[in-house]
Amino acid sequence: MSQGKPQVHIQEEGMREGMQIESADIPASEKIRLLDALSQTGLKRIIVGAFVSPKWTPQMAEVEAVIDGFTPVEGVDYTAIVLNPKGAERRAAYGHKLTLPDPTLGRSKIHLCDVFVRRNINRSQASEIEQLEQSVANAAANGITHAEISINAAWGSNWLGGFDEDERLRLLQLQYDAWTAAGIPVTRIHLGDPMSWNTPSAVRSTLRRILKTFPEVRDYHLHLHDARGMAMLSAYAAIEELDERHSLLIDTAIGGMGGCPYCGNGRATRMIPTEDFAHFLESEGIETGLDIDKLVEAGTIAEEVVGHELWSKVTAAGPRPTGDRVYAMDMPFVETFEQAQHFRQGPKVYQGALSPWREPVTSPVRDAYDARIAAEKEN
Template identity: 30%
Template structure:
């Protein structure tokens, strides 16, 4: 798959929006961990280098999870040892527990992330814990982080396939506790992609009412029902300026039938460009990178912008 040189959308700056957005690129970790086949570490390393070359400055590289549960990321140490770290680029890693933290510290990772749940059922099914009990797992990780930057992902913030709609006050309570434990940022996840603009505005207002400023929050939308970009713009209008996305739309949601996965970074960039919001990423270079990765994976990119611009 090749690409043609592209133009950019006409810039018509919007009102009530941040001047600049930080993109937290999750494709190398959240995207590739969902692949059925193991992606060679050399391909992952080239992918990360191409993403950095395109101007992305936060690249979630891998996760220190058990190879038994996520064999796609069993090469975490090898990948980090071979990484061409660029100045000004952060390479956070996901850490599920104390054992994962130990591996991250041994690898010299300054940025880590933990993964929590806003609902009881998801915590039981995916963390082998519970809504309250999960904090017993997080507390020693935060205590042993030794000054590292620790982000918290919070899943099922808008809807849960087993419990249905999730009350905003429940999400705020769990999220505030993660921040109080010492997390520097909280990423609010729409894990099954059911959120709508009104829900997003309501949840972010609830966090503001609880004393949590928007600069402590990020958003992570899935595009199952085609709402990810609309929800992102709604979050930006509420003051959020960090958005999670995945190059080429890599990744999927295993809990929603026909889920299309993560918000594609290229689709996000097209929207940001049109709104006059700075982001620091070369869209042309990123489209070429995602087209290249699609070739490595042997299938077309899910990103609409990549499909529109790659020829």
């Protein structure tokens, strides 16, 4: 019997992971325009920003204005990131527009890279481990009933090199044991990769070990950066390792924008482009419920908002043309990115381009194709 696929969910990170590495001068009105466009695509999980210090992340200085200004769509979970109690207090004031965290879910995280955690949140790996027992005790006292365990910088570091499988499992096991000792089952595992060290083979190997070690865990969450071009391949490797018993949440960002300023790669860190990943999943027969055309429009808006080209291939070239959306046979040469936008803007974008054909291009095979598509539409 063939193995079924897990339930795959997409979480949109462009408004947080993307905007935090873009210009601080982007006005809130433009961010609202992009957020409203994303809300129309069928996405069910959108992170709208982060309640963090504007001193160190000035791009989030107007997060309240963005939340005040956008128009929520029913059925979409809008969330925001916080790093401390002050941020949580600010977020709580927007419970009427945001989906607040599940109060019954506890979370713990240990970074494999001691340098990154010091740069990012001014803590050490040792302090994370030392505080684990007390954090779990506090969670149990506050009525937590299930938990997520997490490792960050899971596969490697730009300062310390790669990490081995045994270390990944050791740090997950530490957290698992702490929660289960408190009588709280672990139901989710999160793997983060801020410095783009993921590879398909590494992700595949890690998941195989995790599945063998924690077989009762059903829910997984991957946050993969794409500086080295492997994130979508690694995400697919994860899909292949899991089965119909599991759910897999994948973080993506419109246009592929994203990056942590603490990692050393800036905007080149990137994320999996949401529109590319949705197109990929649909091509593999995995339904997403997303409107690819609207994602492309959102990707175009994202480029306008940030003021430069982004990295989505589907926004640049369009989805695979099918049905009556196949290209005109006698279209002229198409050479530029601007001309390639004919799939959404029509023939006006390539008017005047070189065209070597003296007569219109015709094909009996295309005629038969057009007839078949017309008949299918009638029926």
